[in-house]
C-alpha cells in the first residue's frame with residue numbers, strides 16, 4: 001500500500017490564451033499520505049486542482065486518479081474523491097446530524113448506512129455535543145469541521161482539501177489539524193492546498209512548491225529546509241549596546257558574516273562549525289553580555305519559500 005500511487009500527474013501544461021498557467025508539472029501522490037501544494041497567489045494551484053478533479057482539461061500531459069484517466073474515465077474518477085469547501089451547500093436551518101444524514105443519502109447511502117456513518121463522523125469531528133443544534137448557531141471552527149465531515153460521508157479514498165483553516169483562530173486551527181491527521185490514519189489520501197507554510201510543515205508528508213506555473217521543488221518539509229542551508233545559530237541579546245560586541249565575537253570565532261536585525265543575530269552553521277558554538281557562548285558570557293536567547297534551529301519553511309519563489313505571479 002505504502003508505495004501505491006493515488007494521484008499521478010505527468011507533464012501537465014495549461015494555457016489561458018497566451019498565458020501559461022501550468023507549465024510541464026509532474027508529481028505523484030502516494031496512497032495514504034498528505035501531500036501539500038504550496039505556492040503564492042496565481043502560482044497555478046487552483047488550475048491544477050481543477051484538472052485533477054475533472055473540472056478542466058489539460059492542454060498536455062496525463063493525470064491518473066487511482067489508476068483511472070481523468071479524461072477517458074472521468075465518471076469513475078469522480079467517484080474516487082471528495083472536495084472540501086462545500087459549506088455553502090450546508091443547510092443552516094438543519095442540525096449537523098440532519099445535514100450529515102441528508103448528504104449521506106445524496107451520496108447514495110441507504111437509510112441505515114447514512115445514519116451509522118453520520119454518527120461515526122459526529123464522534124470523529126467532535127460534534128456530538130452540538131449535533132442537534134441548528135447549524136446557524138455554529139462557530140467558524142465547528143462549521144469547518146462539519147464541512148470536513150460531510151466531505152467524508154461517502155468514504156472517498158482521496159480528499160482535496162482546499163485551504164482548510166483560512167480565517168480560523170490559532171486554537172481552532174490546531175483542532176482542524178488534529179482532525180485532518182485522523183483522516184490519514186483511516187487511510188484517506190489528502191491533497192492539501194494552503195497559504196500557511198506552518199500548516200504544510202505540520203501536516204504534509206511531502207510538499208510541492210509551485211511558482212509561475214512551474215514545480216520548483218518537491219520533497220519532505222525537512223529536506224526542503226535543508227535546501228536553504230544548514231542549521232542556524234540564533235542569538236538574541238538583552239541590550240542594544242551588546243549587539244556589536246556579540247557580533248564581533250561570533251564573526252571572529254566562525255570567520256563569517258553575521259546577519260543582524262535589531263537585537264537578533266543569525267548565522268548559518270557550516271558542518272564543521274558545531275564544535276565552535278560552545279566557544280562562542282563562553283566568550284559571550286565572559287564578556288558579561290546578557291542574553292535573551294541562544295539557540296540552534298533549522299530554517300523555517302517561510303525562509304525556504306521566500307528563497308525559492310520569485311516575487312509576484
Ligand SMILES: Nc1ncnc2c1ncn2[C@@H]1O[C@H](COP(=O)(O)OP(=O)(O)OP(=O)(O)O)[C@@H](O)[C@H]1O
Pocket residue numbers: 016019020021039040041042043044045046047048313
Ligand atoms: N479561467 C481563467 N482564465 C484566464 N486566466 C486564468 C484562469 N484561471 C486562472 N488563470 C490565470 O492562471 C494563473 C494561475 O491561476 P490559479 O488560480 O491556478 O493560481 P493559484 O495558485 O490557485 O492562486 P490562488 O492562491 O490565488 O488561488 C494566474 O495567472 C491566473 O490569473
